[in-house]
Amino acid sequence: MSAIDPQASGKPMIAIDNISKWYGPVQVLNGCTTQVTKGEVVVVCGPSGSGKSTLIKTVNALEPIQKGAITVDGIGVQAKGTNLPKLRARVGMVFQHFELFPHLSIIDNLMLGQCKVLGRAKEDAHDRGLKLLGRVGLSAHSHKYPGQLSGGQQQRVAIARALSMNPIVMLFDEPTSALDPEMVGEVLDVMIELAREGMTMMVVTHEMGFARKVANRVVFMDRGEIVEDATKDDFFDKPRSERAQTFLSKILAH
Amino acid sequence: MFTDFDFGVVLTSLPYLFGTGMVFTLTLTALAASGGIILGTIIAMMRLSGITALALPAKIYVNFMRSLPLVLVIFWFYFLVPYIGQWMTGASRPISVGAFTSALVTFTLFEAAFFSEIMRAGIQAIPKGQTAAAQAIGLTYGQTMRTVILPQAFRNMLPLLLTQTIVLFQDTSLVYVISLTDFLGAASKVAQRDGRLVEMYLFAAAVYLVICITASTLVRRLQRRVAIIR
Ligand SMILES: Nc1ncnc2c1ncn2[C@@H]1O[C@H](COP(=O)(O)OP(=O)(O)OP(=O)(O)O)[C@@H](O)[C@H]1O
Ligand SMILES: [Mg+2]
Numbered sequence: 001m002s003a004i005d006p007q008a009s010g011k012p013m014i015a016i017d018n019i020s021k022w023y024g025p026v027q028v029l030n031g032c033t034t035q036v037t038k039g040e041v042v043v044v045c046g047p048s049g050s051g052k053s054t055l056i057k058t059v060n061a062l063e064p065i066q067k068g069a070i071t072v073d074g075i076g077v078q079a080k081g082t083n084l085p086k087l088r089a090r091v092g093m094v095f096q097h098f099e100l101f102p103h104l105s106i107i108d109n110l111m112l113g114q115c116k117v118l119g120r121a122k123e124d125a126h127d128r129g130l131k132l133l134g135r136v137g138l139s140a141h142s143h144k145y146p147g148q149l150s151g152g153q154q155q156r157v158a159i160a161r162a163l164s165m166n167p168i169v170m171l172f173d174e175p176t177s178a179l180d181p182e183m184v185g186e187v188l189d190v191m192i193e194l195a196r197e198g199m200t201m202m203v204v205t206h207e208m209g210f211a212r213k214v215a216n217r218v219v220f221m222d223r224g225e226i227v228e229d230a231t232k233d234d235f236f237d238k239p240r241s242e243r244a245q246t247f248l249s250k251i252l253a254h
Numbered sequence: 255m256f257t258d259f260d261f262g263v264v265l266t267s268l269p270y271l272f273g274t275g276m277v278f279t280l281t282l283t284a285l286a287a288s289g290g291i292i293l294g295t296i297i298a299m300m301r302l303s304g305i306t307a308l309a310l311p312a313k314i315y316v317n318f319m320r321s322l323p324l325v326l327v328i329f330w331f332y333f334l335v336p337y338i339g340q341w342m343t344g345a346s347r348p349i350s351v352g353a354f355t356s357a358l359v360t361f362t363l364f365e366a367a368f369f370s371e372i373m374r375a376g377i378q379a380i381p382k383g384q385t386a387a388a389q390a391i392g393l394t395y396g397q398t399m400r401t402v403i404l405p406q407a408f409r410n411m412l413p414l415l416l417t418q419t420i421v422l423f424q425d426t427s428l429v430y431v432i433s434l435t436d437f438l439g440a441a442s443k444v445a446q447r448d449g450r451l452v453e454m455y456l457f458a459a460a461v462y463l464v465i466c467i468t469a470s471t472l473v474r475r476l477q478r479r480v481a482i483i484r
Contacts, residue, residue, distance in 0.1 A: 057386075060390060062386050062389060062390065085389070085392045085393065085394045086392065088389060088390055088391070088392045089391060089392025090392075091390070092390075093386075093387075093390035095383055095386065095387060095390075097381075097383055099381075099383040099384060099386065099387035100387075101384065101387070101388075101402055101406075102406065103405050103406050103409060112391070112393075112401060112402075113391035113392055113393065116393060116397050116401065117391060117392035117393060117397075118392075161391065162390075162391070165391055165392065
């Protein structure tokens with residue numbers, strides 16, 4: 001890891017400022033505040049239903065919020081004049097269930113955003129797509145369809161698809177929790193490499209091994225609140241809240 | 255009485271039955287189905303838009319069309335379309351559009367109601383995550399629909415869309431009420447002229463049967479082929 005304290009290195013890439021969200025009468029996010037600085041890897045964890053997915057989806061406005069503000073690279077996500085498609089194109093997102101486009105071949109999955117959103121020429125998008133497939137170790141599969149690949153392979157394609165847009169930050173929502181155990185490693189390896197290359201990442205995951213290896217900070221959520229926001233070492237060695245301690249002892253018992 | 259049958263009349267009238275009648279039937283079916291699917295898709299998107307100003311008129315339209323007998327709609331439109339044309343173009347007299355155009359407009363509008371229900375189910379069946387993934391790479395609402403949602407919905411629903419088209423194919427015979435000559439109309443004309451009602455109507459029934467059964471079989475085969483592996 002770099003010697004520079006990421007907290008001190010200038011503006012945050014993602015700034016989440018006191019946000020709240022309701023589904024009808026039910027409050028699912030309650031005054032959440034946190035930041036992700038350039039080059040930082042932040043792991044978000046917490047019990048089921050605590051609002052992790054909701055929080056991460058507010059960052060690229062897939063979920064609207066009712067209170068507070070979020071900025072990505074200085075641009076207000078809720079601000080009136082913000083071009084949301086443009087902003088989302090710069091924020092990569094990887095989903096629990098991959099969400100590849102099943103009617104398109106793997107290479108077409110990687111080209112769609114490049115051509116339609118970034119306006120790249122077909123040949124250019126194709127070349128870049130193939131390069132990214134090589135990077136996730138799937139060059140041989142470019143003309144297959146998503147349904148023909150294993151879960152682990154599909155998730156690696158999904159990461160490549162997000163990277164095809166040259167994002168400034170990557171969001172992951174439990175990228176390995178829908179996978180068979182033997183496929184978790186191949187996906188985590190790609191993510192670890194990405195982190196080591198300096199990608200700014202916000203990762204919802206229960207893979208504490210991943211957190212220990214590459215996370216700078218860990219955000220712990222419970223019942224819509226950010227209960228703990230600490231450096232990795234502080235979180236694992238001396239979690240302050242009881243809720244985080246209980247959660248950790250449960251999850252590390254596996 | 256069966257000894258009196260003369261199927262020679264069928265043979266001699268074949269060029270007329272198919273060259274004029276069937277060509278008309280197939281043309282009307284193809285055009286109305288294409289128009290109906292396009293319009294139906296737009297109506298389905300309006301209903302699913304979540305915007306009341308779009309969803310409500312679409313819903314009323316569909317329920318209205320689906321509760322009227324088709325014959326009535328054909329009849330009414332034949333008399334109304336000239337006036338609608340006049341109103342839309344601001345002309346001083348009703349615009350004469352001809353029976354074929356009138357029939358085409360009627361079938362397109364009528365079938366759109368049915369196609370829209372199929373497309374609505376198809377769009378709703380696409381997992382929400384697909385929309386999220388499309389938006390996450392920066393696609394606009396329109397791009398998401400065009401490149402991700404509708405192609406999948408259309409493929410999944412193709413068998414149902416084609417089955418509805420087969421129904422439309424049979425329904426086109428109702429154009430006789432505005433004196434157009436489709437396949438059945440042609441058969442009926444020959445039947446009246448030569449006094450060979452039984453032969454001609456038997457033959458016409460056989461043709462409809464063969465075409466519809468063949469088409470249904472093809473649709474079933476297609477169904478297995480186009481299913482998207484998930
Ligand atoms: N569309 C929705 N409508 C109503 N409530 C919702 C909706 N989506 C999520 N919720 C509720 O919001 C809360 C937070 O959900 P969220 O999916 O963010 O939790 P999570 O921490 O990601 O949980 P998990 O670990 O199970 O993925 C939950 O109580 C959930 O039931
Ligand atoms: Mg979740």
